[in-house]
Amino acid sequence: MSIARWLLSGVLLALAAQVGADDSPRYFKGGAGTDMAAFVTENCVACHAVKPVGDGPRHSAATRAESGPPLYYVGDKYREEWLREWLQAPERIRPAGYYPSANVRASPEGDAIDETSLVSHPILDAELAEEVAGYLMTLTPYADRLAQEEYEPASVPLRMARLDFRRFKGCVACHQDVKGEGGVSGPELYSAWSRLQPQFIVSFVRSPGQWNPDTMMPVLEMNDAAIHRLANYLKTIAEE
Ligand code: HEC
Ligand code: HEC
Known part of the structure; x- marks a missing residue:
């Protein structure tokens, strides 16, 4: 490998490390005419179940650290006002994540939460939070x-x-x-x-x-x- 290529690969590695360590949240802005069901399917399913699932495991081991609770019965569970606010300024609810075993590591002092594997939740602007919350609240399969x-x-x-x-x-x-x-x-x-x-x-x-x-x-x-x-x-x- 030439020195230039070697240096370059070093730079790329450093960049990759930075991307991995960057936990700044994704930010979504509202826009008139967005189809909320499609928006949720596209942007939330990576980490949340948006449909009832069968009896198999809900998430692969690889995604457990990032998973959140199901969203397909939001309207039976949450208060709309809270939901609208939280989507704009998410505060941690589960100190060790949804699957604690995926975020807890053994250490000499005992088990410790690995803060780096916890998700920085995406943030929605006020307009979008209102629309997404309004849509999610219509999901009431267990009324x-x-x-x-x-x-x-x-x-x-x-x-x-x-x-x-x-x-x-x-x-x-x-x-x-x-x-x-x-x-x-x-x-x-x-x-x-x-x-x-x-x-x-x-x-x-x-x-x-x-x-x-x-x-x-x-x-x-x-x-x-x-x-x-x-x-x-x-x-x-x-x-x-
Ligand atoms: C062994 C641990 C454990 C004990 C003991 C326990 N819980 Fe829980 N609880 C959990 C976990 C884990 C969840 C999240 C489960 C889920 O989302 O399916 C939960 C969820 C809940 C929720 C729903 C919260 C939410 O935001 O979804 C309520 C309410 C609750 N527990 C109340 C209680 C009460 C009241 C008691 C005592 C009678 C209790 N829990 C005892 C582990 C426990
Ligand atoms: C990178 C993974 C990821 C993505 C993408 C994601 N979420 Fe989450 N979500 C989580 C995790 C993890 C939690 C649990 C947070 C906590 O306990 O503090 C959560 C929690 C929530 C909660 C709070 C409910 C609760 O009881 O914890 C809501 C509401 C929510 N997400 C909605 C959404 C919506 C709507 C989208 C799509 C715009 C979305 N999420 C995208 C991972 C994600």
């Missing part, structure tokens, strides 16, 4: 399931409810109920009330596998009153 929930949200005394969430039910092993306090294998729950529909929270806690056959959220045998108390706790911390 009947949610309509069966008989849950009336109420506030509860914080101290007892916190004790229940943390100590008696053990939710804190996997979830943070206060920023920086709690486990990292599940989504943070301090913003759950502003993020999720109340009926979804109740339904998901009772039977996570109905929503996600692959889920790592365990079924914790509880009656409806106990589940409602936990949902009320999420409401109460949102109002603190």
Whole structure:
């Protein structure tokens, strides 16, 4: 190899390393007339399921580190206002990603989250976020399931409810109920009330596998009153 070629390949390698290390997010701008279903299929399927999938694995091992939750029932799960805001300014919800095992590495101090393999989420401008959120909210394949929930949200005394969430039910092993306090294998729950529909929270806690056959959220045998108390706790911390 000539010196010039050798130097050039060095430069290319350096460039490649830089591209790999560049985690600045993709930025999407709105434009009149964009077909939202097509936009989502084109730009979101790489990391999100946009259709129900069969019983096989949802994502290949190579894409697990980048994967996010399914988007085909957004209208049954999220609150539209939250969705519109989050798409413009995404903040991390799952400290170790959607598949923690893909982002956690063993280290001498114990397991550590590999921040470099976590996704910097694409950002949408205000116009596009409004349109995408509006479209995604029309996806409600499980509306009947949610309509069966008989849950009336109420506030509860914080101290007892916190004790229940943390100590008696053990939710804190996997979830943070206060920023920086709690486990990292599940989504943070301090913003759950502003993020999720109340009926979804109740339904998901009772039977996570109905929503996600692959889920790592365990079924914790509880009656409806106990589940409602936990949902009320999420409401109460949102109002603190
Ligand atoms: C490079 C992979 C990637 C792409 C592309 C991507 N996402 Fe995501 N998305 C993720 C990951 C990973 C998460 C989980 C983020 C977290 O937990 O903090 C996520 C989370 C979300 C959430 C929050 C919901 C939740 O509970 O975590 C929404 C809404 C969302 N994505 C919508 C979209 C839309 C709409 C598009 C297409 C414009 C898109 N995403 C493109 C990887 C991606
Ligand atoms: C062993 C770990 C673990 C425990 C214990 C656990 N969870 Fe989870 N939880 C998870 C994981 C992982 C997810 C994400 C699952 C998914 O998206 O399918 C989750 C998801 C959730 C969600 C949906 C959040 C969202 O944004 O999608 C709620 C609500 C929830 N858990 C509440 C609870 C409550 C309440 C308890 C205690 C009774 C609890 N969890 C105990 C691991 C756990």
